Amino acid sequence: DDASIEALSVPSVDLPPDAPSDQEVESSTLGWIKRAVIGLNLCPFAERPLRTKELTFHTVRGDNPEHIIEAVTEQLLLKRDEIGTSMVVCPELHPTEFEEYMALLQFIEQRVMVYHELVGHVQIAAFHPNFAFDSSGENVDVYTNRSPYPMFHVLREDEVGAAVEKLGGDPGKVWRRNKRLLQILEEKLGRLKVVQVLLGRGDMKTDCTDDTATSAAIDHALRQTKDEMDEEDRDGQEKEVIRGGWLR
Numbered sequence: 001d002d003a004s005i006e007a008l009s010v011p012s013v014d015l016p017p018d019a020p021s022d023q024e025v026e027s028s029t030l031g032w033i034k035r036a037v038i039g040l041n042l043c044p045f046a047e048r049p050l051r052t053k054e055l056t057f058h059t060v061r062g063d064n065p066e067h068i069i070e071a072v073t074e075q076l077l078l079k080r081d082e083i084g085t086s087m088v089v090c091p092e093l094h095p096t097e098f099e100e101y102m103a104l105l106q107f108i109e110q111r112v113m114v115y116h117e118l119v120g121h122v123q124i125a126a127f128h129p130n131f132a133f134d135s136s137g138e139n140v141d142v143y144t145n146r147s148p149y150p151m152f153h154v155l156r157e158d159e160v161g162a163a164v165e166k167l168g169g170d171p172g173k174v175w176r177r178n179k180r181l182l183q184i185l186e187e188k189l190g191r192l193k194v195v196q197v198l199l200g201r202g203d204m205k206t207d208c209t210d211d212t213a214t215s216a217a218i219d220h221a222l223r224q225t226k227d228e229m230d231e232e233d234r235d236g237q238e239k240e241v242i243r244g245g246w247l248r
Contacts, residue, residue: 013062015092025059025091028148036198041222042144042178045163054084063092065104072124073112075154080121085156087127091149098130101150108152123160125153140186141179143198168233177229184221189214 020028033055038047049055060071068090075086094100105126113119127147132138167173185194193214 013064013092015061019061020091022059022061025089025149026057029057029087029089029151032148032199040181040198040218042174042181044167044174045159049085056084056086057089058086059089059091061092063090063094068093068104069108069112072108072152072154073116075152076108076113076118076122076124077116079154079156080118083156083159085159086154088152088154089149090151093150095129095150098128098132101128102126105152121157123155123157125155127151127153140182140191140194141175143182143195144175144178146199148199173229176232177225180228181221181225184224185217188217188221 033046033050037043038050046055058071058075060068068088072088075088079086093104105124109124113122125145127145128150129146129148131145131147132142133145164171182194185197189197197214197218
């Protein structure tokens with residue numbers, strides 16, 4: 001009931017016997033949003049649209065690029081004129097091949113968005129089970145963008161800009177905070193449990209009471225990260241005062 005979830009109307013496709021059902025896809029996606037994105041505050045402006053039902057999910061089955069491009073384009077055009085954000089979830093779109101997923105994303109950004117004059121109005125954030133930053137390798141921070149299934153997150157530029165302003169106009173602050181949080185969690189729990197916490201693999205849950213050590217580690221990491229970011233803000237303010245010549 002937290003968000004609008006629907007399967008987009010596309011031609012029926014034959015899925016392998018072990019393919020997750022639409023219900024499983026929806027449950028895993030929403031659980032990941034609540035557990036990791038909101039529960040660990042990886043995106044500080046995600047809770048409100050979920051609560052106000054301005055976040056919608058759309059599932060596209062199969063790996064036909066035309067169907068997926070059509071679905072993502074539809075959401076890009078809608079969000080140009082409507083408030084809120086949407087996620088197009090594509091479980092069968094190269095779930096193990098990040099480069100193939102990125103090739104399709106780049107086609108949408110460089111061709112489709114340009115053709116429809118959408119650049120500057122909306123943007124797409126990439127999420128994929130094997131997401132990788134160019135220079136990060138397999139560092140733990142890649143899990144900030146690793147999701148249960150390949151997804152295209154459609155965002156309005158004005159809403160992103162307003163959210164960045166609330167962070168003091170620093171778009172890199174969220175990434176630095178998330179990177180540090182995951183580093184602390186990895187130090188305390190190890191990589192395997194961090195993956196379990198983020199992606200729900202295994203029996204790990206962030207809100208359960210049967211693993212007090214994990215819950216305590218998460219609480220400690222959240223507090224420590226907040227303290228470090230607050231200190232970074234204070235240091236930055238002091239440097240700005242000195243740079244501006246306000247201290248004599």
